[in-house]
Amino acid sequence: MHTVPLIATNVAQTFMRQFLKPRDLCIDATAGNGYDTVFLCRQVRDHGQVLAIDIQASALEATARRLDKEAIVSGFQLVQGDHSQLDSLVPEEWKERTRVICFNLGFLPRGDKKLTTQSATTIPALQSALPLLAPGGLLCVTAYPGHEEGAQETKAVDTLFSNLSGESHTVHRFSTLNTTRPAPVVYAVSRLPTNA
Template sequence: MASVLQPGEVAVDATVGNGHDTLFLAQQVGAQGHVYGFDIQEEALARTRRRLEEAGLRDRVTLLQMGHEHMAEAVPAAWHGRIGAVMFNLGYLPGGSDRTCITRPQTTVPALEAALRLLRPGGVLTVVAYRGHPGGPKRPKPCGNGPKRSTPTASWPPVMPSATDGDRRRNCS
């Protein structure tokens, strides 16, 4: 990701969670870039806002309390086809108060389709799907059908391991 996303670019964190990826993207895009972050939970947005403020990077990020399936409507049209990176962490909010609030295929597949339309040629889309929650074991099959459109640099389904509750990446939200 760091080798593709350049300073001055725009990126999207489709599921801000605890804000680790949002902070990473804000650092990558630099002072001239911008990040759009989506989450339906105010708890996630508050944690992310606090993390960004502590790092002095709050002004680089627009946080939106809405589902990631609305990203194409929320990201200004001038950036469609020009986004450098979109990151997804599918599952639930780690440490959150409501583990029943999870990402679902009904909203995630349209969000992935929108993300592919937003990406610039050579842009990066990452998806991490956690299985350590009630909806996790179902995720690979519904999402395995993937988006209806892909870019020349994207393939579907992506090949990546899924983490479990005890095996999280350090910087996952």
């Protein structure tokens, strides 16, 4: 039996949908083919903002095409960069005001598998993402332990989030247990509303 990554994407979007409303600020830290960027744009509507980041120019081109196809013409910025440099890519006024940050780790489906996210950059990126969250905001991460780099990366993400204080954040982890290959893992990290 195989668990289809699309299901993990749906789970992540189900978590994110609970947190988002029109006018929110949010970040897609791995724009890829733009599916999550389109989803976020639809939730925050015309007056919100989505900052979509990817290290590959071709991914941002694919995201731009998808937005265009979906007739989404405003409310987003596409930025080429390494998400481990999130601090310098995100406007100062977004700090502690970002409602949802999405990371869909791994490589682009049908793209170059060598251009996968790596723990060495993913962990600093997630550490930089946490202080950007508004009180009550959500960091949603989908990790893929079914390939070699993904297995290491998932372990590192698990360690990072396991050590977050329960006084500031709540961490949920969702996966499928009875599969032959390790199934994708969705982490939903919410900053407590009272943690100013």
